[in-house]
Amino acid sequence: MSDKTILVWFRKDLRIHDNEILLEASRKADFVIPFYCFDERHFQPASFNTLKTGVFRAQFLLESVADLKQSLQQLGGDLLISKGLPEEIIPALVQKYKVCEVYHHREVASEETGVSENVERALWKQKINLKHFIGHTLYHKEDLPFPIKDIPDVFTTFRKKVERESRVKPCFETPQIIRKPANLESSKVPDLYELGFTQKPVADPRSAIEIKGGESNGTARLKSYFWDTDSLKNYKNTRNGLIGSDYSSKFSSWLSLGCLSPREIYWEIKKYERERIANDSTYWLSFELLWRDYFRFMFKKHGNKFFQKRGFKDSYPEEAENQVELFECWKSGQTGIPFIDANMRELNATGFMSNRGRQNVASFLIKDLKVNWTWGAAYFEEQLIDYCPSSNWGNWAYVAGVGNDPRDNRYFNVLKQAREYDPLGDYVRLWIPELKNIPLGKIHEPWKLPADRLADYQVTIGKSYPNPLSEIVSY
Structure with a gap:
């Protein structure tokens, strides 16, 4: 019997902790190919004379991918990195390494789901399955007390029922070892210039916090905010601040690329409540994580309406001539x-x-x-x-x-x-x-x-x- 090889397609889940697709692949396959693609469409001009991705976010992404690659190497694996279109590159990798299945986490916005569909169609021609997992929220949609189509359009109604009737699942274990194919090609993280940027961002000494990408930096921030500075206990009172690093958690950047798992934060809050204090502030950070869930579920329910001026209402705000x-x-x-x-x-x-x-x-x-x-x-x-x-x-x-x-x-x-x-x-x-x-x-x-x-x-x-x-x- 030939060896089983699974390709794990990373996108906005750039971590090894609480990552079901990585754990599942490490358990079920003889060899695992973690893969990240810098989708060239993300680094092009967008609507309204803007860019899809600015230089600060691009730098954070590069740091996060580099950190993930290092973490995987420490487990015996590696991160294969390419630049281009996932729907073209992944089928080629499947053929080259005789991959039997591809794992990835579902997204909710139309561009991201569109890329998944493109990859799925291309793999279907090779009779290869793209297996979907859910891993970006506190609550899985299957754990909600209502189907997506019936989720209330008012957050408070949603929150009360979810808090009363649903529960947050435990985090997945971190794999102990990742076995890579012996012939896995070497690859490196590109730099900003290769992504089309002409200069690097300059650190501003007035910055509220140095935001450096990667799981290791995200978990360090979690430790600092909760345990080293004890800032969590005052979060509700300080969260509207404007100057300094600890008036708010600043977790959002690491959450956006999945360097931090929302469930990991949730269960760390629960640990903090047991060992330090449980108050309005500790609840409020969980409350903010639930808001994050809510918008993802709303995207599942309403789709592209969120990108239209009318949203899901009958009219849109007045607009000036100039x-x-x-x-x-x-x-x-x-x-x-x-x-x-x-x-x-x-x-x-x-x-x-x-x-x-x-x-x-x-x-x-x-x-x-x-x-x-x-x-x-x-x-x-x-x-x-x-x-x-x-x-x-x-x-x-x-x-x-x-x-x-x-x-x-x-x-x-x-x-x-x-x-x-x-x-x-x-x-x-x-x-x-x-x-x-x-x-x-x-x-x-x-x-x-x-x-x-x-x-x-x-x-x-x-x-x-x-x-x-x-x-x-x-x-």
Whole structure:
């Protein structure tokens, strides 16, 4: 009898812990070929003059793949790496290495599921099975108390029933050994230039946290946030912060590529509750993980509606005639509203933005500037290190009022938010140095100060810092 070889196709599950496809393959096959493909479609221009993948996320991806390769090598295996189209490369590898089956985790967004379907069709011609697994959520869809088509469109209703009637399964074991074929070709992680980028991202000393890709860095962050700094116990009170590494968990980047398993985080929370403290903060982090699940299930239910202006409602927000010009001001952090500009400049300089910032800049773009909300979602797709299709587009649709928000006309008063969450102006001062001399909260409305006072602070509205955009002068 010939040896059985299984190819494990990694995509957004770049870890060896709690990874069913890797464990299952290691148990059932004589040889395992872990494989990652840098899909060339992910590094091309996208809609609205944006990129599918910006340089910060690309760098994080490269680091994560390199870390996975090293982890697999420590288990005796290796990660085979290619660049191109999975539907062309995987069938060729199947033939070359006499692979009998291919394993992968299901995705929910249309582009990702489309690639899976392309691979499945190509493998079907070779009479090879593409076996689907579920591994991106706390709860499997089979564990939910309702079928996908009946999931409530209001999160609170969903949450209460799931918390009452479902349970989170234990994590899968980590394989002890990965046996690779003796003739497995060598491969290396490409660099940014090979992916089409002309320069590397520059680390900004103002960054809230150094976000480096890979399972080892994700688990180190988990240990630091929970056990070393004890930050979890205060999460609910600090999560709306703007400056520093520990006001929030910052797990989202590692979750987005599956370097961290949501179940691993959940069970670590439970351990923390047993050994340290159980309070509103420990619950709230589990609550946020459930939101992440919810958007994935909503994508299963509503599909491509999340990429359309109307979402799954009957209408979409009003749009300005000069929205292209307004969009460019918003993207570059030149709206003349310091709190908005500071958040956008942080995003552009680091690939990160706080949750509080994301809600405000999204609401401002949609409700104040009246720009097509899908443009903002596409720009976040390019810039955010932690981009995840369902969370990103689900949250933008939510703010735009065409998604899962039970309240109509949700609106963030940006100046009120600025005064509440940046009362001394420290965050604005950090990211907009041209305003650094303006004292305390006055920094949030510099256009209201007399010209002679502004001159004392070395500020000239309209020159050293923009006039506020006409649509929001009434603030």
